[in-house]
Amino acid sequence: MDKTPWWKQKVIYQIYPMSFCDSNGDGIGDLPGIISRLDYLQQLGVGALWLSPVYPSPNRDNGYDISDYCDIHPNYGTLADMDTLIAEAKKRDIRIIMDLVINHTSDQHRWFQKSRRRIEPYTDFYIWKKGEPGKKPSNWGSFFGEDCWVYDELRGEYYLHLFAKEQPDLNFHNEMVIEAIEEVMRFWLERGVAGFRCDVINVIYKNTLANGKWRPALTGSEHYISTEGCHRVLHRLNTEVLSRYDAFTVGETVFVTPRMAEDLVDPSRRELSTVFAFEHMETDCFKIKWFLRKFRAERFFACLTKWQKALSWNTVYLENHDQPRSVSRFGDDTRYHDESAKALATLVLTLRGTPFLFEGQEIGMTNFDYTGMEQIRDVESLNIWNLGQKLHLPRALRWKMIKEKGRDNARTPMQWDDTANAGFSGGTPWLAVNENYTRINVRDQQQDPDSVLNYYRRLIALRNGSAVLQQGSFTELHRGDGLYAYRRALGEQSVTVVINLSERQNKNPAGGRVLLSNYGRTACPGTLLPYEAVLLVPEAEKQPAAEVVQ
Numbered sequence: 001m002d003k004t005p006w007w008k009q010k011v012i013y014q015i016y017p018m019s020f021c022d023s024n025g026d027g028i029g030d031l032p033g034i035i036s037r038l039d040y041l042q043q044l045g046v047g048a049l050w051l052s053p054v055y056p057s058p059n060r061d062n063g064y065d066i067s068d069y070c071d072i073h074p075n076y077g078t079l080a081d082m083d084t085l086i087a088e089a090k091k092r093d094i095r096i097i098m099d100l101v102i103n104h105t106s107d108q109h110r111w112f113q114k115s116r117r118r119i120e121p122y123t124d125f126y127i128w129k130k131g132e133p134g135k136k137p138s139n140w141g142s143f144f145g146e147d148c149w150v151y152d153e154l155r156g157e158y159y160l161h162l163f164a165k166e167q168p169d170l171n172f173h174n175e176m177v178i179e180a181i182e183e184v185m186r187f188w189l190e191r192g193v194a195g196f197r198c199d200v201i202n203v204i205y206k207n208t209l210a211n212g213k214w215r216p217a218l219t220g221s222e223h224y225i226s227t228e229g230c231h232r233v234l235h236r237l238n239t240e241v242l243s244r245y246d247a248f249t250v251g252e253t254v255f256v257t258p259r260m261a262e263d264l265v266d267p268s269r270r271e272l273s274t275v276f277a278f279e280h281m282e283t284d285c286f287k288i289k290w291f292l293r294k295f296r297a298e299r300f301f302a303c304l305t306k307w308q309k310a311l312s313w314n315t316v317y318l319e320n321h322d323q324p325r326s327v328s329r330f331g332d333d334t335r336y337h338d339e340s341a342k343a344l345a346t347l348v349l350t351l352r353g354t355p356f357l358f359e360g361q362e363i364g365m366t367n368f369d370y371t372g373m374e375q376i377r378d379v380e381s382l383n384i385w386n387l388g389q390k391l392h393l394p395r396a397l398r399w400k401m402i403k404e405k406g407r408d409n410a411r412t413p414m415q416w417d418d419t420a421n422a423g424f425s426g427g428t429p430w431l432a433v434n435e436n437y438t439r440i441n442v443r444d445q446q447q448d449p450d451s452v453l454n455y456y457r458r459l460i461a462l463r464n465g466s467a468v469l470q471q472g473s474f475t476e477l478h479r480g481d482g483l484y485a486y487r488r489a490l491g492e493q494s495v496t497v498v499i500n501l502s503e504r505q506n507k508n509p510a511g512g513r514v515l516l517s518n519y520g521r522t523a524c525p526g527t528l529l530p531y532e533a534v535l536l537v538p539e540a541e542k543q544p545a546a547e548v549v550q
């Protein structure tokens with residue numbers, strides 16, 4: 001019997017519920033909307049959906065500020081809708097993964113409201129520290145460009161928030177907090193979800209609140225990144241809850257080295273199934289995303305290879321709700337839109353590890369075309385804009401930073417067709433639709449056999465049926481001049497992947513029979529055209545999926 005876990009075989013698709021599909025015309029995507037698109041997702045070939053948070057929330061950080069872990073935000077529907085989604089997805093062999101945000105809650109969560117008033121057992125649920133108003137307890141900085149202490153008048157103490165000030169951090173030194181989280185996990189696992197994407201999971205346990213070494217950003221982080229205490233909490237959640245349901249976890253882990261990541265996913269330690277690391281997403285910046293650096297394919301490939309070699313099992317992703325669109329960032333969203341979107345599809349679906357796609361990636365959605373700050377909704381972008389102003393950064397530079405890296409780039413409504421609001425909503429969308437929806441949308445691409453969408457479908461089908469692509473080893477064959485080539489091998493079988501992530505022509509360093517080509521080739525090209533990608537198998541080989549998939 002094949003003991004390989006499902007999450008090493010399937011492709012996972014992330015839904016940003018606010019922007020996916022609005023069923024009732026209030027401008028906000030919802031659960032019935034997702035349910036109405038399940039057939040589409042099944043045809044795409046994905047095996048699980050990760051939903052960004054759908055819990056009640058004041059939406060200061062679009063749901064990553066949860067005010068009740070065991071209910072559904074009325075914007076999205078009800079618990080009954082969630083049950084329907086789980087059941088309808090299951091019929092289509094699709095699992096549901098919830099987003100679990102446990103580093104912090106919303107300041108509107110009843111735990112926090114009681115903690116402020118020292119009502120037991122919530123008094124020590126959060127990270128409180130004595131201090132005079134106006135005199136912060138330490139020099140730490142937050143992820144969203146503010147300092148991270150707020151003085152609460154009611155309690156007369158400061159609380160810590162590593163993200164927005166409406167997101168107070170929970171206290172994982174407190175046994176009762178861990179128990180409360182275990183209860184939340186059981187609640188959802190009993191309802192039939194397959195696992196959790198664990199938000200910023202490697203920062204949950206703070207060793208000390210003392211001053212940190214000064215850094216240009218995130219001063220204090222040495223006191224909370226991947227601490228021993230964090231490993232202990234994860235091991236406990238795993239042994240006491242997750243393993244009993246055979247649940248899958250993917251931990252979002254910031255500032256991790258491969259070594260730190262391996263400690264989180266090593267099966268013998270029983271902590272997490274997989275992690276999202278960020279190093280490849282930081283190859284177009286200097287450590288912090290706002291310190292822009294020109295994208296260079298070589299640096300990007302070198303980083304991918306490093307992680308492919310170092311980690312026993314990776315996640316592979318190029319997009320999520322916090323990142324710019326990959327075709328705009330790593331490809332060319334004007335001259336070679338389709339070619340580069342397909343080249344990136346080839347990359348994300350043929351590296352070793354669990355592939356994660358973000359809604360709209362499969363049609364090559366591009367960065368937001370916003371023209372002014374009044375169109376921006378994201379709390380991080382708004383904070384950074386104001387901070388930049390305080391620091392007297394030139395307006396043009398600030399604008400460039402937001403345009404290139406702002407999180408709303410990925411959050412514009414899904415482009416379903418060329419009718420009003422891209423078929424996303426009958427009302428006014430909460431965030432503007434990208435004007436290119438008349439050119440880039442699902443319906444058109446469904447009808448075009450050469451579309452980005454149909455290329456994704458073919459590639460996912462190929463991967464779903466190929467043990468080599470799922471399980472095979474990774475060996476880098478070539479890297480340079482925008483060209484990346486590697487081999488996946490398992491037993492007697494192998495697949496060679498060649499990707500030209502540049503607008504130059506490049507000599508093909510590999511040979512073989514064509515299994516899939518983003519230029520529709522049937523014979524192995526000697527010269528690769530701009531953004532050309534090709535999957536090759538040895539000439540003599542019968543398997544896998546012997547015919548050219550067209």
Ligand code: ISL
Nearest residue numbers: 061064101143163199200254289322380
């Ligand atoms: O996008 C980022 C900031 O530039 C990342 O650092 C991001 O904040 C970090 O990856 C954590 O992200 C997660 O937790 C945040 C939430 O805002 C993000 O949407 C979520 O993915 C706080 O819960």
Ligand code: CA
Nearest residue numbers: 022024028030
């Ligand atoms: Ca709605």
